[in-house]
Amino acid sequence: xxIDILTLFPNMFEGFLTESIIKRAIKSNKVNIEINNIRDFxxxxxxxxxxxxxxxxxxxxxxxxxxxxxxKSLAKDNTKVVLLTxxxxxxxxxxxxxxxxxxxxxxxxxHYEGFDERILSICDMEISIGDYVLTGGELxxxxxxxxxxxxxxxxxxxxxxEKESFVDGLLDYPTYTKPRVFEDLEVPDVLLSGxxxxxxxxxxxxxxxxxxxxxxxxxxxxxxxxxxNSENVKIIDLKDLKGYSFHPKNNAKRTDLIPVTNMExxxxxxxxxxxxxxxxxxxxxxxxxxxxFFEEDSSEDNAIIVLGEAERLKALIKxxxxxxxxxxxxxxxxxxxxxxxxxxxxMISSKNKEEEIEEKQxxxx
Ligand code: ADE
Numbered sequence: 001x002x003i004d005i006l007t008l009f010p011n012m013f014e015g016f017l018t019e020s021i022i023k024r025a026i027k028s029n030k031v032n033i034e035i036n037n038i039r040d041f042x043x044x045x046x047x048x049x050x051x052x053x054x055x056x057x058x059x060x061x062x063x064x065x066x067x068x069x070x071x072k073s074l075a076k077d078n079t080k081v082v083l084l085t086x087x088x089x090x091x092x093x094x095x096x097x098x099x100x101x102x103x104x105x106x107x108x109x110x111h112y113e114g115f116d117e118r119i120l121s122i123c124d125m126e127i128s129i130g131d132y133v134l135t136g137g138e139l140x141x142x143x144x145x146x147x148x149x150x151x152x153x154x155x156x157x158x159x160x161x162e163k164e165s166f167v168d169g170l171l172d173y174p175t176y177t178k179p180r181v182f183e184d185l186e187v188p189d190v191l192l193s194g195x196x197x198x199x200x201x202x203x204x205x206x207x208x209x210x211x212x213x214x215x216x217x218x219x220x221x222x223x224x225x226x227x228x229n230s231e232n233v234k235i236i237d238l239k240d241l242k243g244y245s246f247h248p249k250n251n252a253k254r255t256d257l258i259p260v261t262n263m264e265x266x267x268x269x270x271x272x273x274x275x276x277x278x279x280x281x282x283x284x285x286x287x288x289x290x291x292x293f294f295e296e297d298s299s300e301d302n303a304i305i306v307l308g309e310a311e312r313l314k315a316l317i318k319x320x321x322x323x324x325x326x327x328x329x330x331x332x333x334x335x336x337x338x339x340x341x342x343x344x345x346x347m348i349s350s351k352n353k354e355e356e357i358e359e360k361q362x363x364x365x
Pocket of ligand 1: 084
């Protein structure tokens with residue numbers, strides 16, 4: 001891969017290109033990175049590259065001429081021209097992956113207050129590294145170059161890329177190294193167990209948990225939770241399921257249904273809604289039976305039926321452990337427990353009443 005960087009500040013790239021993985025990638029010819037000074041392409045006798053904005057306003061604007069000429073002289077048939085600007089598409093791992101497959105990239109680092117809008121006409125893509133404004137495109141260019149180069153074939157081991165953050169929509173699993181205990185902080189036992197299967201499932205679970213806590217936004221939008229079993233949960237994008245074929249249940253001609261035998265594919269939000277609707281329905285039934293119990297039939301037999309209903313509902317809520325928030329589950333469980341308690345009290349008091357009546361009757365006989 002070849003990367004041409006167009007900048008007004010070539011010196012900023014010195015350390016970046018001469019250290020660590022980028023240095024190694026260049027040395028082993030996996031990537032060729034050239035820093036081009038935009039000023040060298042200026043046709044102005046004073047090597048001018050910017051001017052005041054038409055219509056007034058503050059700051060200087062990067063001119064078309066040096067950029068157009070630089071791109072013309074560097075571009076080949078297969079070149080992708082990328083402009084670094086806060087107005088661009090927010091950069092992510094998928095974009096890094098796509099760019100790492102290109103043969104030739106030209107990165108244009110915007111600078112000063114802005115650039116002549118006509119520069120966009122020769123760019124294939126605008127990239128932003130986040131919703132904040134830096135003094136120029138140089139640091140963003142290094143960020144994007146770093147993320148791209150490490151994904152170029154054989155720059156780093158494939159294995160380290162496969163399970164890292166964002167690759168399959170999840171954050172990375174937690175890692176630990178020696179010592180085993182540091183200031184009362186212990187390494188999780190499973191990692192010392194030597195049981196690779198357990199370690200693997202622990203790591204997968206931790207990735208899901210970590211993502212749910214730190215970046216719940218990653219789990220939304222078109223992503224599905226795929227369960228091989230309760231321990232093996234993976235977040236996937238439906239479009240990533242290449243090689244799988246799905247056949248609607250009972251041969252129904254429905255393209256929106258995906259029946260599976262040992263996997264579950266469902267929008268997380270949908271699954272949550274289904275669970276909540278199910279619980280709401282069951283709570284309503286339980287409330288109705290409780291009202292009947294309190295107002296009409298407080299017999300022991302009826303109490304046993306209502307209590308059984310309450311326990312089954314509690315078990316159902318427990319089953320939804322992975323889908324419903326802890327607070328929601330605990331709130332409902334507490335209400336059911338209160339109801340159970342009231343039913344038991346009522347059952348005892350009506351039993352006592354019955355016994356009292358029986359006693360009175362036997363005494364009067
Ligand atoms: N130039 C200035 N700020 C930037 C940002 N956030 N992303 C990309 N290029 C920029």
